[in-house]
Amino acid sequence: MLSQIFILSSKGDRLVYKDLRGEAAGSSMDLTDTFYRKITALPRDQAPVFMVHEGLHFVHVRHAGLYFVATTGHNISPFTIIEFLNRLVTLIHDYCGALSEKTISLNFALIYEMLDEMLDYGYVQTTAPDVLRNFIQMEPVLSKAFSLLDLGSVGLFGAETQQSKVAPSSATSRPVLPPHGDQGARNEVFLDIVERLTVVIAANGTPMKVDIQGEIRLKSYLPSCPEMRIGLTEEFCVGKSELRGYGTAVRVDECAFHSSVKLDEFESARVLKVNPSQGELPVMQYQLSDDIPSALPFHLFPMLERDPLGRLCVYLKLRCDLAPKSQALNVRVQLPVPKGVISLSQELSSPEQTAELQPSTKAIRWVIPRFQGGSQLSALFKLEIPGLSPASLLEVGPVNMSFELPMHTCSGLQVRFLRITAPSPALPHRWVRYVTHSDSYAICL
Incomplete structure (x- = not known):
């Protein structure tokens, strides 16, 4: 049985809170603040799904930057709670459209009604959409009315296309x-x-x-x-x-x-x-x-050297090995650099690209909005590093990339x-x- 259900934003703001059994020792704000302090105090990328605080178990899942949290002080399978939270996320998505902090804020009354129908004194009654449809009376509030005509030039997953009959990815967000x-x-x-x-x-x-x-x-x-x-x-x-x-x-x-x-x-x-x-x-x-x-979609050809002014020059040539009719979107290249770097100058092969030195992580972020298959792009970064030594070169890399390939599967599976x-x-x-x-x-x- 569950004790509390609450939804927090990525900054810890309480969007939804429901006490199912009246077992909370302190106020609802204390409970949500306790969870957020514990989750943010953990090392990066090591946030556990289960946490314990004064005999109360916190179980959470994260979707679209939001924390969906359930608490219990009873002996219940944690995987049952995870399954319930994932189904709650799916139901909110189905009823309210795109999942975001704004969507939750606009539809908090509908979400409370859903929780009332799904849970009785902490016990799960049903998560079936066909059953809930007969009891939910609240209307969803959409942040923006959907119009296929407004998105006729947008293709799959954000890619532009000449075929206006292709359904855009946002069609499934309603x-x-x-x-x-x-x-x-x-x-x-x-x-x-x-x-x-x-x-x-x-x-x-x-x-x-x-x-x-x-x-x-x-x-x-x-x-x-x-x-x-x-x-x-x-x-x-x-x-x-x-x-x-x-x-x-x-x-x-x-x-x-x-x-x-x-x-x-x-x-x-x-x-x-x-x-x-x-x-x-x-x-x-x-x-x-x-x-x-x-074949792998990308190949990188790096080169490191020192110029006559003592700066570290990093030359990156990135090749996209997709078919010429394909393209990659939102390509981001993250390159760690020595911690002693104080300035960066850059030369990029096209004006659509951007690059910046992130002081907090000491890494260069190279952004390519669109990368055509069969082509290659390059970037030259000149780093000013006081006391540059051979040991400093060991701090360069490895490169980490993120990207999206619309209309492409690496496994070759087709429908x-x-x-x-x-x-x-x-x-x-x-x-x-x-x-x-x-x-x-x-x-x-």
């Missing part, structure tokens, strides 16, 4: 459940293949670690729950089994399916069948390590078709989208 009395057309289905790429490359250019974590996500705006058939690549293999068919095989080390997915046609035809309710559903998760079928079997007078719009992103692409110098 609420799944329409307001009462709203008869607007919302018959859309979004199927996204999202992959997270983790790479470590040695100084000689040899990949030391390549890992892909992928997920197939289905988000349905359909009022009913018709059966959907998702056809994957026919040559899709799980494990080191035999190749299927005569085409290029798409192999993963392991995969897991949602409990509602039917697999009776998976072995024979690589077809997944599911009856999704309104909202978002993780259909399949998969993993692939070391042996990926495609052959997305079919809805239930008869309907008007077929819903079906969107299939792909994206690969990475925030851990490390290159040793």
Whole structure:
């Protein structure tokens, strides 16, 4: 059983707080402040999910910079609490649209009503959207009305495109459940293949670690729950089994399916069948390590030397090995430099790029908004470092990159078709989208 539920902003501001059992020893402000002090006092990137304070257990998840926290003083499985918090996040996203501090603030009354229906004296009653839909009466408050006409020039995941019929990524940020009395057309289905790429490359250019974590996500705006058939690549293999068919095989080390997915046609035809309710559903998760079928998207060629004025010159040539029709977005290159650096001068190969020296982390941040496949960009950084020595060069690097690759999967997994079997007078719009992103692409110098 749960004692308290609260939502905090990234700065520790209390957005939602509900005491379920009246067991809090102090005030609600003391409880939230205690949690935020403990979580921010921990070393960076080492925040635990579970914390204990005076016999009270804090369990939290973090989404979109917000802390979703539950407390309990009873002997309850912590993984049950994590599952409940994740479902709460999904429900808020489905009811209120894009998840942000502003969204929570505008819809706090709706969130309190959801918690009242989901929990009774700390005991979870239901998290099913189909059940809650019959009891929730509050209307969601949108921060900005959605208009597909305003975003017609925006492509998948923020990329510009000449095809105005392509659904933008923000199309899925509106609420799944329409307001009462709203008869607007919302018959859309979004199927996204999202992959997270983790790479470590040695100084000689040899990949030391390549890992892909992928997920197939289905988000349905359909009022009913018709059966959907998702056809994957026919040559899709799980494990080191035999190749299927005569085409290029798409192999993963392991995969897991949602409990509602039917697999009776998976072995024979690589077809997944599911009856999704309104909202978002993780259909399949998969993993692939070391042996990926495609080339790595980026290669870096660094060079370090001292100029006649005694400055350290760092020359970086970055090549994008995607197809010429593809592109990378929001590329960020982080380069640690010696702590004694006092100034930076730079020469960039195009005006769209920006670079700056971050004094707090002693690192150069090189930002490339758009990087076309098959091209290369360069940057020359001249660092003034008093007392520059060979030991100072050891403080340079490794380089860490983050980026987003729309309409690209490193595993090669594709969707052959997305079919809805239930008869309907008007077929819903079906969107299939792909994206690969990475925030851990490390290159040793």
